Amino acid sequence: MVKITIDGKKISAKEGETVLKAAQRAGIFIPTLCNNDAVKPYSACRMCLVEVAKNGRTKLVTSCDYPVEEGIEVNTNTERIQRDRKVILELLIARTGETPELKKLAEKVGVKEVRFKVRNFDDCILCGLCVRVCDEVVGAHAIGFRGRGMEREVVPPFDVENEQCLACGACAEICPVNIIDIFEHDGTRELPKWHKKSRLVACRVCGKYFATEEEIEMIRAKTGLPDEILYVCPDCREHNFTI
Amino acid sequence: MIKTTRPREGFLNIFAYQTVTREEYFVRGHRACQGCGAALGLRLIMKEAGPNTIVVNATGCMEIISSPYPYTSWAVPWIHVAFENAAAVASGVESAIKILRKKGKIPEDKEINIIVFGGDGGTADIGIQALSGALIRGHKFLYVCYDNEAYMNTGVQGSSATPYGASTTTTPAGKMSIGQGYWKKNLVEITAAHRIPYVATACPSYPLDLMKKVRKALDADGPSFIHMFSVCPTGWGTPPELTIRIGRLAAETGMFPLYEIDHGKYKLTLDLPNGLRPIEDFLKVQKRFRHLTKEDIEVIRNRVQEEYDRLKKMERFTQEE
Numbered sequence: 001m002v003k004i005t006i007d008g009k010k011i012s013a014k015e016g017e018t019v020l021k022a023a024q025r026a027g028i029f030i031p032t033l034c035n036n037d038a039v040k041p042y043s044a045c046r047m048c049l050v051e052v053a054k055n056g057r058t059k060l061v062t063s064c065d066y067p068v069e070e071g072i073e074v075n076t077n078t079e080r081i082q083r084d085r086k087v088i089l090e091l092l093i094a095r096t097g098e099t100p101e102l103k104k105l106a107e108k109v110g111v112k113e114v115r116f117k118v119r120n121f122d123d124c125i126l127c128g129l130c131v132r133v134c135d136e137v138v139g140a141h142a143i144g145f146r147g148r149g150m151e152r153e154v155v156p157p158f159d160v161e162n163e164q165c166l167a168c169g170a171c172a173e174i175c176p177v178n179i180i181d182i183f184e185h186d187g188t189r190e191l192p193k194w195h196k197k198s199r200l201v202a203c204r205v206c207g208k209y210f211a212t213e214e215e216i217e218m219i220r221a222k223t224g225l226p227d228e229i230l231y232v233c234p235d236c237r238e239h240n241f242t243i
Numbered sequence: 244m245i246k247t248t249r250p251r252e253g254f255l256n257i258f259a260y261q262t263v264t265r266e267e268y269f270v271r272g273h274r275a276c277q278g279c280g281a282a283l284g285l286r287l288i289m290k291e292a293g294p295n296t297i298v299v300n301a302t303g304c305m306e307i308i309s310s311p312y313p314y315t316s317w318a319v320p321w322i323h324v325a326f327e328n329a330a331a332v333a334s335g336v337e338s339a340i341k342i343l344r345k346k347g348k349i350p351e352d353k354e355i356n357i358i359v360f361g362g363d364g365g366t367a368d369i370g371i372q373a374l375s376g377a378l379i380r381g382h383k384f385l386y387v388c389y390d391n392e393a394y395m396n397t398g399v400q401g402s403s404a405t406p407y408g409a410s411t412t413t414t415p416a417g418k419m420s421i422g423q424g425y426w427k428k429n430l431v432e433i434t435a436a437h438r439i440p441y442v443a444t445a446c447p448s449y450p451l452d453l454m455k456k457v458r459k460a461l462d463a464d465g466p467s468f469i470h471m472f473s474v475c476p477t478g479w480g481t482p483p484e485l486t487i488r489i490g491r492l493a494a495e496t497g498m499f500p501l502y503e504i505d506h507g508k509y510k511l512t513l514d515l516p517n518g519l520r521p522i523e524d525f526l527k528v529q530k531r532f533r534h535l536t537k538e539d540i541e542v543i544r545n546r547v548q549e550e551y552d553r554l555k556k557m558e559r560f561t562q563e564e
Contacts, residue, residue: 025266027294029353038262104462108352138258173259173451184514207517208495215257235491 006074019063019074020048030063030076031085031105033176034127039136041065044127046088047105051075060084082110090114096123101177123179126152130171130180140164143171143194156194166214167191167198184209203233210234259451264290273316275308278483280490281389281473282308284447285360288387288471291454292461294319296356297336301329301370303362304396304475305389326369330377330386333359337382356461357384363404364394367428378437378466385460386468388430391475399478403428406498407546408539409531411478416534426546434468435504441467443503443512448474448490452512456503472499480530489528495520497551502558509557522547 001012006023013022018041023030033045043062050063053073060081063074075081089111093102097120126145131154134142142165146155156162167189172180183190189198189212200209201216210233220230229237268289275282285305289296298321300306306323309316324332336357343349361370366388374386393411394400401411405423410416414423435442440463445453453471460467474490476483493499497519502511522544526532535543 025294029295036262037265133258133262137261168258170258170262174262206520209516219257235488235495 002068002070004068004070004072004074007076013068015068017068019050019052019061019066019068022068023050023063023074023076028076029108031109032064033105033125034129035064036129036133036174038174039129039132042128042132045092045125047085047109049081049084049088051078051081085109086111090116092125094118096120096125096177099123099177099179121150122153123177124154125177126154127176128154129174129176130154133170133174138166138168138170140166140168142166156196159195161195161197163214165191165194165196165198166218167196167212168215201231203236204231205236206233208233208235263450263454266290266294268292268294268296268318269309270316270318272314273309274311275304276475276477276483278474278476278481278486279304279308280447280475280486281305281362281391281471283486284387284389284445284453284471284473285309287447287450287453288358288457289319291457292356292358295354296320296358298322299324299329299333299336299357299359299384301359301361301365302326303360303365303389304391305360305362307396326365328373329359329361329365329370330374330384333357333384333386334377334380334382337384359384359386361386361388362394362396363388363390363392363430364402366390367404367430368402371433374434375437378434378439378468381439381465383463383465384467385457386434386466387471388469389471389473390430391473391478392427393475393478395475395478404430406543408535408543410534411531421539422531422534431468431470431502431504435507437466438507439463439467440465440506441503442470443468444470444472444499444501446472446490446494446499446501448487448494449501449513452501456512459503459505478531480533481528485528489525492520492525492528496522496525497547498522498525500551500554502554508561509554510562511554511558519548519551 002015003012006026006028009026011022011026020030031047033047034042041064043065046062048063049060051058052061086109089106089109093114094116097118131143134140142162143154143156146153169182172182180193187200187209189200198212198214201211201213202209216230269286273282281304296319298317298319300321300323302325340349340355344351366374390404392405393402399411401414401423404427405411406427408422410422416422431442431444441460443456445456447453456469460469472490472493474486476486481489494501494513501513502509526535
């Protein structure tokens with residue numbers, strides 16, 4: 001156990017834990033956009049800035065990837081942090097326009113007006129959660145970043161439909177600003193952002209669509225199960241079918 | 244062609260579940276029966292609500308199993324109250340927080356969620372007037388009714404949320420009786436009639452859908468209500484390993500349709516392109532419905548279809564406006 005102070009509150013954190021985790025467990029609010037337990041910290045959104053005082057010096061760090069150390073003093077809401085957070089959020093809003101999620105966060109952080117010209121040329125905030133969940137959780141590596149600076153964007157390779165994408169929808173699920181659409185109609189699942197169209201597999205017993213063809217292939221490659229199990233939806237599987 | 248944005252459930256999304264937080268606020272070691280649907284739902288709801296939550300728990304299964312003296316399963320502040328006044332106590336908690344905010348003892352920007360857990364007996368029978376009062380006063384809290392369709396912790400006595408034809412110890416099936424003789428009370432319509440911002444039905448068999456609804460309810464600008472279908476293997480006479488599947492069957496057969504009413508707008512959250520599943524799939528796995536004859540099932544089917552059609556009509560009517 002490591003003893004740290006957050007906002008004047010003495011907290012014992014686990015060794016190797018990040019400051020963000022320790023604060024969240026103690027019920028101290030730190031705004032985040034690009035953080036999720038399922039993937040490694042990436043510190044892209046910079047919303048979780050905190051001030052860490054160590055050996056008489058203070059510095060601004062991102063709390064999502066800063067490990068706790070014995071005796072550090074953390075402040076989550078000083079004037080300096082508030083000022084920096086506001087600028088970062090205003091820049092994000094200038095980039096994406098006022099999406100509902102950012103608006104909600106702006107209220108919390110205290111952004112009253114955006115001092116930059118709102119250009120709204122892309123809805124993506126480039127947090128990289130979809131890219132990371134595709135790499136680390138799904139393991140498909142179907143999307144990635146392209147370009148630099150203002151032209152940076154998330155695309156599948158060459159911005160065309162690719163075979164690696166399972167159309168599983170984990171990216172749509174994890175997106176903090178809800179901009180990855182996923183549609184299901186007439187037995188196909190469509191992810192327009194990745195130009196992906198995938199056929200859905202209907203259950204052999206009840207006829208309900210329950211997975212995409214790519215997902216079934218992936219499970220077959222990993223487990224080697226026969227078709228009688230793979231093409232039957234989890235609800236229709238008999239007792240002896242469950243693995 | 245029906246286009247639905249982000250169909251979070253209804254398909255086998257193997258990876259999205261892994262993005263759910265690993266933190267637990269309703270921790271292991273409680274004494275729920277094997278295969279308890281309500282305990283699972285509680286865990287998921289608490290994951291979404293997070294640490295800044297005050298739980299008000301009416302007497303019922305979840306209170307019994309989570310707090311056997313001297314242990315507790317709650318990693319958040321928790322208060323146990325009587326059957327009838329859970330919503331009233333939640334109003335008090337909310338008012339106290341308001342006053343403490345005014346006095347500066349709680350920071351203005353600190354978000355505190357108040358969640359009430361009540362069983363179907365504590366909500367539909369005993370606690371309904373306290374709930375109605377709290378909703379009409381507009382206190383900001385989330386009321387979760389975990390509905391296992393009878394008084395389970397005292398030994399399966401029928402409540403007004405018990406479905407038609409179910410056999411319980413107070414409504415036993417026999418030569419002269421079909422079991423429960425009247426229809427399930429429609430709690431969602433009752434609470435929605437108070438014109439509160441958010442009312443929904445949910446089921447822990449669809450975890451992401453449940454968590455999404457909890458998030459919406461906590462973000463609502465007033466009281467909110469979630470009616471959670473909780474499979475009870477002990478009371479219903481179902482195999483404990485089939486809890487998840489029975490929850491899905493209930494949603495797919497239309498016995499417990501999943502929908503939400505967001506500021507008066509109905510929305511069915513589970514797409515059933517092929518229509519409802521045959522109702523026998525749901526009834527035949529349960530001991531409490533074992534005595535039903537074909538004619539009885541026909542009666543139930545007609546009623547379920549009628550309700551579902553009505554929901555579809557309401558959805559079309561309110562979404563078009």
